[in-house]
Amino acid sequence: MTGFLRNNRTILLTLVFLLGMIAFTFQGLEPKVGMSILLSGITLAALFFLIASGLSLIFGLMDVLNFAHGVIFVLGAFVGLSTLMNPRLLFNTLPFFLSAAGGVAIARHLGTPLWQRVNTERGRKILWWSLLVLAFALLAFGLRRFPIRTLNAFSITTVGGAVPTALAQEPLGLMIQRVAFLFLAGLPFGLAVAPRELRQENRRAALWKSIAITLGLLVSAFAILLLRDPGEQFILGLSVDWRFLLALTAGTLAGMLAGAGIEIVLIRPFYGNPVTQLVLTLGLMIAGTDLIEAVWGEESHPPMEPPSWFNGACRSDSLIAWFSEHCRSIDVLGRAFPTYRLFIIFVGIAIFIGVGILLKRTRLGMIIRAGVQDSEMVQALGINVRQVFTLVFALGSGLAALGGVIAAPFLGVFSGMGQIFILQAFIAVVIGGMGSYTGAAIGTLILGLARAYGDHFVAAGIDLPFLANTIKGSPAIARASTVLIMAIVLLVRPAGIFGKKE
Amino acid sequence: MQVSLSRRWQKIFSGRGAQGWVYLAVFALLALFPLIAGLTIGNPQAASEGAGFFEGLLQRAESGYAKFWQGMLIQMLILSIFAMSYDILLGYTGILSFGHAMFFGTGGYAIAILIGQHFNWPFFQALGAVVVIAVLQSLIFGILSLRVKGVYLTMVTLAFAEMFFILAEAGDFRQYTGADDGLHGFPVPAYLSATEHRTRFYYLALILFVLVFLAARRLINSPTGRVMIATRDNENRAMMIGFNTFWYKLIAFVAAGVFAALAGALSALFNVSVTPATLTTFRTIDALAMTIIGGVGTLIGPILGAGIIQLLGYWLERWFGANWTLIYGIIFMLIVVFLPYGIVGTLRRRSFGWKAGWARWKQLLTGKAAPG
Incomplete structure (x- = not known):
């Protein structure tokens, strides 16, 4: 018992402190007001946590301060919105990625003998450049005049997302041509990035594997292309619940893929050079926001339609009643509270527990925790740490993208939403201690509660003992107050609440 | 007398010998810029009747493109x-x-x-x-x-x-x-x-x-x-x-x-x-970008970087419209990858980062572990 208390001293003290603060603030409030502020705070905290946990994991393992994390959040929200309202964009762009990946997969395998024929440094250089130029030329040729903006023009105008059939789709023949060109573009790129030496592995089996992967990718690319009209109608014909699930999956997957891509192309070549990595993620933040605006437009979209479970036009009396009624709001001590926010809280807690189990109970989690402590040592023990890095980057980005989709029915979707959240997530991570998973959770909890209470007290006014008038302010003051909390925490503990001491 | 004066200038401007003259030349060019601009791109009609050459030049510098480019240079400074x-x-x-x-x-x-x-x-x-x-x-x-x-x-x-x-x-x-x-x-x-x-x-x-x-x-x-x-x-x-x-x-x-x-x-x-x-993080990122592009740990670097970014922003906005920051971000990332020490830093090292930059990416793409 004493051992448990001693080992978990920090977290227990923090929790006691938090509970004390909550109890203290409850004193001056009606219970129903206090409760709804508390729940709002936890909702915010859950959203912050989805971003902050990824940031914290990535920083802990790789020492990368990922400024592009907010862009991933926005990407998730937009991909989710597209899936829910108008999957046309996904149906028309997914085959491109698949067929290009297929080309790379097969050519990467066939390229090695080619590179072995070319022995001179100069010859290799020429080959490399010409392959690259060829790849980009084919890519540009395949994608010329691709009307990306018209593909999602409808999702803005039609509420509920019913897209008129066969309107303004590009002809199928042209699309097949484009997909073929992307496959062709993938070939020289795959040749260019092929391994220079033969590896010690079963060549024939590897070849069949590559062929199978390529065929699978190509078949799925063409299948998606052929099924784009019925598929679109099918998805839009689904109930909003299924579409929401699809949106969650698609958004998270998009985030994971983007994260893995960022890690492989921009972060991996620069380990041991944190400033360069940081600056690169900054560049990505600048370019990524604009890229999203280029694809999805600069308009801000109204909150996405939540699943029907959270959309009934009524008010449930209790959680149990809600299970049968599916009301939009629920009665909390006599005050209505949106049930969708309870769902956000639920997702936040589920992810916290799920990732926590992953970290504590699985082999991968063990490697990650060991890597946070000393990644060189883990590498020396014969574990491919780079792969784990990519995985964790993808995982963290996937969480952020999931957060984006979850936040979309609550906040709406706009390209600037990432920047609002990323700063708060950074502050939360710093409060909790960078690299600490529990710290990220506690930090976001503190921050979410501070924001909610701050908003309330700033609007309602604070009675200070020595002043006659109540002090009132704007919500901006509450926003600034989170910084104050961070400053205080860092003055007491320079490495955050759960941070490692230097 | 002459020699000692120049030594002194050198000491003030560089502390490293011959480069001092380069600095002096650049500053002289900057000091003469309004006059040059007035002479070349200023509006000749702007000079009032009966004004002397110098006075007319100053009046021309206050007109047309000369005025605009002075504004650009002020912002760069x-x-x-x-x-x-x-x-x-x-x-x-x-x-x-x-x-x-x-x-x-x-x-x-x-x-x-x-x-x-x-x-x-x-x-x-x-x-x-x-x-x-x-x-x-x-x-x-x-x-x-x-x-x-x-x-x-x-x-x-x-x-x-x-x-x-x-x-x-x-x-x-x-x-x-x-x-x-x-x-x-x-x-x-x-x-x-x-x-x-x-x-x-x-x-x-x-x-x-x-x-x-x-x-x-x-x-x-x-x-x-x-x-x-x-x-x-x-x-x-x-x-x-x-x-x-x-x-x-x-x-x-x-x-x-x-x-x-x-x-x-x-x-x-x-x-x-x-x-x-003026208080946003983007302002800080501007400074960071200028410093990194020009060369961290040099004083000339940030100046060069400021000039480049100001010009780049101006031209990109003219060419690409509202979404110019997309191109800007990409150029920024390319510079960071290929000129890891910035322009001045790379020049000082006399070894361009091109080779190392490509080598890093090639190694990565070919699956070999990067050294170090």
């Missing part, structure tokens, strides 16, 4: 001051601050508020107050944020700057800060109006720029500056030798803060407006 101040932190002391816009914006707001309707201070008194405010601000936030190190410091400074941004945007102080509209049209002294006397303002900016350059150079080449560099290279060793590195970092923080505040004040005077945008 202001940004150069800002970027140099940032490099004192990043390049010479090794402090990666993300809150440098805090000083820039506060400088702008301070002068705008002090000469504005509420205080009506005389101009030079207000300018002095800007310096005092900057010193106090950088002392307070320097002492607070230098308690932590590394990434924590980055995040703490970022958050402090965000706090100032939020406060500037808040409706509570609307009568002073103008909330999210910012302050516009405050009474800049008539003799300093950038619209009326562009050339005069240009020389003011140039003089301030040269002064800041010399001061920064003096600071860096002083024993204090050497300790700063030692702190950057290996803080533990510097502490072991017996320096309390905290004070040296604080000195760097204050110097950088004051220079940035001056740049901010100048920018406010030039535009006759300050907005909360």
Whole structure:
């Protein structure tokens, strides 16, 4: 018992402190007001946590301060919105990625003998450049005049997302041509990035594997292309619940893929050079926001339609009643509270527990925790740490993208939403201690509660003992107050609440 | 006599010998720029009848493209001051601050508020107050944020700057800060109006720029500056030798803060407006980008970077319209990958980063582990 208390001293003290603060603030409030502020705070905290946990994991393992994390959040929200309202964009762009990946997969395998024929440094250089130029030329040729903006023009105008059939789709023949060109573009790129030496592995089996992967990718690319009209109608014909699930999956997957891509192309070549990595993620933040605006437009979209479970036009009396009624709001001590926010809280807690189990109970989690402590040592023990890095980057980005989709029915979707959240997530991570998973959770909890209470007290006014008038302010003051909390925490503990001491 | 004078100039400008003449030539070119611009791209009709050659030239410099390009150069000079101040932190002391816009914006707001309707201070008194405010601000936030190190410091400074941004945007102080509209049209002294006397303002900016350059150079080449560099290279060793590195970092923080505040004040005077945008992280990122593109740990680098970014922003916006930052971000990333030491840094090393940049990517794509 004493051992448990001693080992978990920090977290227990923090929790006691938090509970004390909550109890203290409850004193001056009606219970129903206090409760709804508390729940709002936890909702915010859950959203912050989805971003902050990824940031914290990535920083802990790789020492990368990922400024592009907010862009991933926005990407998730937009991909989710597209899936829910108008999957046309996904149906028309997914085959491109698949067929290009297929080309790379097969050519990467066939390229090695080619590179072995070319022995001179100069010859290799020429080959490399010409392959690259060829790849980009084919890519540009395949994608010329691709009307990306018209593909999602409808999702803005039609509420509920019913897209008129066969309107303004590009002809199928042209699309097949484009997909073929992307496959062709993938070939020289795959040749260019092929391994220079033969590896010690079963060549024939590897070849069949590559062929199978390529065929699978190509078949799925063409299948998606052929099924784009019925598929679109099918998805839009689904109930909003299924579409929401699809949106969650698609958004998270998009985030994971983007994260893995960022890690492989921009972060991996620069380990041991944190400033360069940081600056690169900054560049990505600048370019990524604009890229999203280029694809999805600069308009801000109204909150996405939540699943029907959270959309009934009524008010449930209790959680149990809600299970049968599916009301939009629920009665909390006599005050209505949106049930969708309870769902956000639920997702936040589920992810916290799920990732926590992953970290504590699985082999991968063990490697990650060991890597946070000393990644060189883990590498020396014969574990491919780079792969784990990519995985964790993808995982963290996937969480952020999931957060984006979850936040979309609550906040709406706009390209600037990432920047609002990323700063708060950074502050939360710093409060909790960078690299600490529990710290990220506690930090976001503190921050979410501070924001909610701050908003309330700033609007309602604070009675200070020595002043006659109540002090009132704007919500901006509450926003600034989170910084104050961070400053205080860092003055007491320079490495955050759960941070490692230097 | 002649020789000793030139030696002295060399010592002031470079401390490294022959390069001094290059600096002098560049400064001379900058000093002559309004006249050259007036002669080449100014509107010939702008010169009044009966004006002498020199007078006519000055009048031509106040017209057409000559005026516009002087404006561009003024902004470059202001940004150069800002970027140099940032490099004192990043390049010479090794402090990666993300809150440098805090000083820039506060400088702008301070002068705008002090000469504005509420205080009506005389101009030079207000300018002095800007310096005092900057010193106090950088002392307070320097002492607070230098308690932590590394990434924590980055995040703490970022958050402090965000706090100032939020406060500037808040409706509570609307009568002073103008909330999210910012302050516009405050009474800049008539003799300093950038619209009326562009050339005069240009020389003011140039003089301030040269002064800041010399001061920064003096600071860096002083024993204090050497300790700063030692702190950057290996803080533990510097502490072991017996320096309390905290004070040296604080000195760097204050110097950088004051220079940035001056740049901010100048920018406010030039535009006759300050907005909360001057306090955003993007302003800091601008300084960071200029420093990195030009070359971290050099004073010429940030100046070059400021010029490049100002021009790049101007041209990209003309060519690509509203989404120009997409191209800007990509170019920025390419520069970081291929010129890891920046332009000046790469030139000084006389080894271009092209090969290393490609090698890194090729190794990565071919699956071989990168060395190190």
